[in-house]
Ligand code: SF4
């Protein structure tokens with residue numbers, strides 16, 4: 001018996017080590033290749049520049065998808081050894097399907113290795129808006145890469161993703177985008193959850209930290225809406241100057257406050273750090289509120305063990321609400337369902353108006 005337990009523990013610790021190693025490799029490769037792709041490529045010879053952009057596409061598509069598949073498998077084994085994984089299984093299945101669509105099947109069918117640019121709806125990025133105007137630096141840069149047909153197909157793909165996210169959010173709340181589809185930060189926080197953060201222990205935000213991130217949330221949303229309005233007006237033909245500067249500011253914002261910060265959070269804080277102030281997350285969170293997204297509790301079942309609070313990556317206090325049977329409806333809830341899976345008495349349920357209707361029909 002003891003031998004059996006030791007061998008299980010060894011296996012789990014090997015799986016954790018493997019998951020950690022994959023995440024480190026993913027981050028280090030990202031820093032090196034993104035550095036080459038965004039920083040060095042303009043000074044490189046055409047042959048080297050072509051190689052760097054091929055390498056970036058290969059890393060973003062094939063390497064990332066392999067890591068998502070292997071990482072999901074390892075995470076399920078690690079979590080499954082100690083508890084329920086129903087919600088996690090759905091999250092990870094969603095991310096694997098989305099990665100296959102956006103990073104493998106889509107790029108092959110549409111002959112576009114950078115289709116992932118088009119997988120996050122407004123207001124997260126304005127790249128699709130920039131590509132709709134033939135005068136923008138972005139259009140002129142990517143016309144030789146994608147071709148006119150490639151740009152048109154990518155924009156059609158973008159429209160499709162936007163509709164999918166919108167409709168799904170109206171039915172399933174924020175969970176649809178943030179715990180199932182997001183290939184920017186949502187996927188990493190779910191696929192590598194058991195080893196986040198890579199250094200030190202997971203930090204839980206206290207009242208002051210939450211307040212700071214709440215300000216940041218509205219600041220980033222205001223910035224994202226500002227960029228969107230600028231590019232819509234530009235598309236409408238208003239004589240706006242400095243479009244190249246605005247596009248550059250957006251790129252630097254993406255590289256520093258989003259990509260680098262998200263990875264910094266993976267290493268030192270928590271997998272969901274960026275989700276506290278992601279502008280798309282805020283928009284789908286507001287939509288989620290509109291469609292009744294909440295975690296329902298049950299006072300008579302709750303034993304006040306606190307495992308829900310410990311499992312929540314967004315520092316939401318479920319335990320206090322469960323003590324009185326109140327539902328929890330927080331804007332920052334990403335709908336991951338970790339609280340639901342971790343409740344030993346199966347007291348919590350993720351719900352929206354649509355899910356409620358389905359439940360009542362059964
Ligand atoms: S909050 Fe933003 S980054 Fe986080 S999962 Fe949602 S869409 Fe992705």
Ligand code: SF4
Pocket residue numbers: 295311312313314315316318328332333334335336337338339340350
């Ligand atoms: S309250 Fe539950 S579903 Fe919402 S973020 Fe926290 S753990 Fe995830």
